Every structure is written in structure tokens, then in C-alpha cells.
Amino acid sequence: MDGASRxxxxxxxxxxxxxxxxxxxxxxxxxxxxxxxxxxxxxxxxYVEALFNPWVAFGVALLILWTLSHxxxxxWADLSYVLxxxxxxxxxxxxxxxxxxxxxxxxxRAAGITLIVSGVVLVSATPLATFGGAEKHK
Amino acid sequence: xxxxxxxxxxxxIIVAATTAGxxxxxxxMRHMGEIHxxxxxxxxxxxxxxxxxxxxxxxxxxxxxxxxxxxxxxxxADLSFAVPATAASYVFETILAKYVLGEHVAWKxxxxxxxxxxxxxxxxx
Numbered sequence: 001m002d003g004a005s006r007x008x009x010x011x012x013x014x015x016x017x018x019x020x021x022x023x024x025x026x027x028x029x030x031x032x033x034x035x036x037x038x039x040x041x042x043x044x045x046x047y048v049e050a051l052f053n054p055w056v057a058f059g060v061a062l063l064i065l066w067t068l069s070h071x072x073x074x075x076w077a078d079l080s081y082v083l084x085x086x087x088x089x090x091x092x093x094x095x096x097x098x099x100x101x102x103x104x105x106x107x108x109r110a111a112g113i114t115l116i117v118s119g120v121v122l123v124s125a126t127p128l129a130t131f132g133g134a135e136k137h138k
Numbered sequence: 139x140x141x142x143x144x145x146x147x148x149x150x151i152i153v154a155a156t157t158a159g160x161x162x163x164x165x166x167m168r169h170m171g172e173i174h175x176x177x178x179x180x181x182x183x184x185x186x187x188x189x190x191x192x193x194x195x196x197x198x199x200x201x202x203x204x205x206x207x208x209x210x211x212x213x214x215a216d217l218s219f220a221v222p223a224t225a226a227s228y229v230f231e232t233i234l235a236k237y238v239l240g241e242h243v244a245w246k247x248x249x250x251x252x253x254x255x256x257x258x259x260x261x262x263x
Contacts, residue, residue, distance in 0.1 A: 076172040080235035108263035115257030123250035130242035
């Protein structure tokens with residue numbers, strides 16, 4: 001595998017990890033926080049207590065994985081490339097809600113999904129990295 | 139503060155902290171260079187140098203504020219409100235990626251980031 005194909009492959013693998021850890025992490029965190037109840041406080045104790053809920057703890061673990069994989073991706077790819085491309089996670093959340101939770105996909109939501117997918121396709125067609133004057137292969 | 143104002147105040151904190159955090163993270167990772175070696179020993183050395191990187195340290199501070207504010211938001215609002223409401227950070231981060239990080243943001247990227255931000259906003263309906 002040459003340098004450019006290796007970078008494209010590495011980027012795809014990390015994009016999948018970033019997207020899945022973010023989607024599953026947010027879902028688990030939200031599910032857990034519903035059970036914990038309202039937490040709006042400047043005191044860290046309320047948040048630390050919330051971490052003892054297993055769903056919150058699992059969500060936090062996945063979001064740590066998300067942070068680390070996102071950081072790795074940013075070590076070779078542009079922020080303005082990584083951000084829109086990883087937004088495909090929102091589409092997965094909407095489709096998972098439709099498939100597993102019987103949520104309706106309204107016309108507005110369908111339009112939202114179409115716009116996000118179009119945005120991701122457009123950004124995917126740009127080079128991975130342009131900082132420092134270097135344009136790496138898309 | 140009424141519940142709606144509380145929600146939007148938390149959204150503003152999340153957008154500001156996320157934008158600052160991701161920008162600082164990108165700056166910090168630029169200084170580290172591309173990660174090639176994913177063996178545990180190499181990742182250990184990388185972690186040791188990351189904690190000494192001031193951009194990364196500052197980004198963790200901003201991301202922690204964003205994370206705890208997000209925890210607050212999902213405790214008082216639905217996830218279907220919480221996630222789309224924070225979509226404004228896409229536009230701010232793309233602007234800052236151009237002017238602070240010196241990325242070449244071609245029209246496809248502007249269009250892509252704007253489409254994503256509008257699309258994420260529409261998902262809340």
C-alpha cells in the first residue's frame with residue numbers, strides 16, 4: 001500500500017471509530033442521565049455521583065475513546081475536513097431511532113438527513129489535509 | 139431563570155467551549171505531527187508528550203466544560219434538542235480553521251459545513 005492509500009485507509013478506519021463511539025457514547029450518556037434526573041449545578045459532586053450510573057459510566061468510556069480517536073485523526077487531517085465528515089453520526093442516530101425505537105422520520109428530518117449526507121459527500125471530495133501548504137491525497 | 143432560557147444558556151456555553159476545545163486540540167495535534175505507530179509502548183510515549191502539550195491541556199479544560207454542560211443539557215432537555223442545538227459550532231469551527239489553523243477551506247468545504255449545520259438543525263423537527 002503506498003503512502004496516499006495508507007492515509008486514506010487510516011482515515012476511513014478512524015472516521016468509523018470516531019462516529020460509532022460518539023453515537024453510542026451520547027446515546028448511553030443520555031439514557032443514563034434520564035435515570036439520574038436533573039443535574040444543573042456548578043458543584044462537581046452532582047456530576048461525580050451521576051458517573052456511578054453504569055449507563056453514564058459506559059457513555060463516558062465511549063466518549064473518552066471518541067476523544068482519543070478524534071485527536072489521532074486531527075494529527076494528520078484538517079479540522080474543516082474531520083468535522084463535517086464525522087457528522088454522518090447524526091444520520092445514524094436518526095436511522096437507529098427509526099429502526100429500533102419506532103421513531104417517525106418527518107419530512108423535516110428526511111430533509112435534514114439529505115442535507116447532512118450531501119454535505120459529507122461534498123467535503124469527502126476535498127483533500128484530507130491542506131494545512132502548512134501541503135495538500136495530501138483525498 | 140425560566141427553563142427555556144436555561145436550555146439556551148447551556149447551549150451557548152457548549153458551542154463556545156466545543157469550538158475553543160476542538161480548535162486547541164487541532165493546534166496541539168499539529169504540533170505533535172501525524173501518528174504512525176499504534177503499538178501500546180508508542181501510545182504510552184505519545185500520551186506522556188500529550189500531557190506536556192499546552193494546547194492539548196487547554197483543549198481538555200474547554201472540552202471538560204463542554205462535556206459537563208452537555209450532561210446538564212441532556213438532564214433538562216431531549217437528546218433530539220440537545221444535539222441539533224449545538225450544530226452552530228460547525229460554522230464557527232470552519233471559520234476558525236481557515237483563519238487560525240491556516241487550512242485551505244475551498245467552496246466545497248464551506249458548502250459542506252453549511253449543509254451539515256442546516257441538516258443537523260432540521261433533525262430537531
